[in-house]
Amino acid sequence: MTPPTDFVAAWRRLAVKERVGLGPLVGSRTDEFAAALAAASLALPADAAITEREVNERLVAWLAGPGAMLATDHVELRRWLVDLGLVERDGYGRAYRRAALPPPACAEAVAVLAAIDAAGVAADARLELARFRAERRVRHEARRGGAR
Numbered sequence: 001m002t003p004p005t006d007f008v009a010a011w012r013r014l015a016v017k018e019r020v021g022l023g024p025l026v027g028s029r030t031d032e033f034a035a036a037l038a039a040a041s042l043a044l045p046a047d048a049a050i051t052e053r054e055v056n057e058r059l060v061a062w063l064a065g066p067g068a069m070l071a072t073d074h075v076e077l078r079r080w081l082v083d084l085g086l087v088e089r090d091g092y093g094r095a096y097r098r099a100a101l102p103p104p105a106c107a108e109a110v111a112v113l114a115a116i117d118a119a120g121v122a123a124d125a126r127l128e129l130a131r132f133r134a135e136r137r138v139r140h141e142a143r144r145g146g147a148r
Contacts, residue, residue, distance in 0.1 A: 007112040008121065011035040015122035016129045019071040022080055031109075038109035039118045040067055040077055041086040041098050049095040052078075055087075066119040086110070 010031040014020065025033035043062040044055060059074035070077070081087040082096075085103040089096050102110045 005031045007035045007109045008116060011039060011113060011118060011121060012125040014069055015125040017069045020069050021071050034106045034109040037080060037084060037086055038106050038113045041081055041110060042114055042118060044087060044098045046098050049097045055096045066122045
């Protein structure tokens with residue numbers, strides 16, 4: 001029996017990365033892939049259909065904030081969400097809504113990330129990394145200065 005995936009930890013790991021493509025995550029980091037798509041789907045309302053324009057606006061904003069680690073645009077992200085069943089589109093492509101029942105491969109990630117402030121977790125992880133790097137830089141500079 002495989003242990004349950006810690007999607008919060010996967011989301012934190014992913015949040016501090018840069019220029020991550022969705023394609024490479026599919027086969028190598030399935031937990032991070034599921035976390036990324038689950039978090040992106042949560043940028044859309046659960047209880048209402050919205051237009052493609054509204055979906056695009058929300059995904060652009062998400063990619064500029066919590067999803068900033070991804071090397072993709074809102075169009076590719078929207079396609080991944082629709083193709084994997086996290087977002088449903090009407091037959092005319094005019095109305096979109098977050099799927100009431102996410103696909104099994106992402107359902108747990110959606111449930112876990114919906115229960116937390118995923119944007120806040122991403123921001124905290126990035127801030128923690130920035131602090132760590134700043135402290136490391138100070139220690140390095142102190143050692144360099146002492147060696148002179």
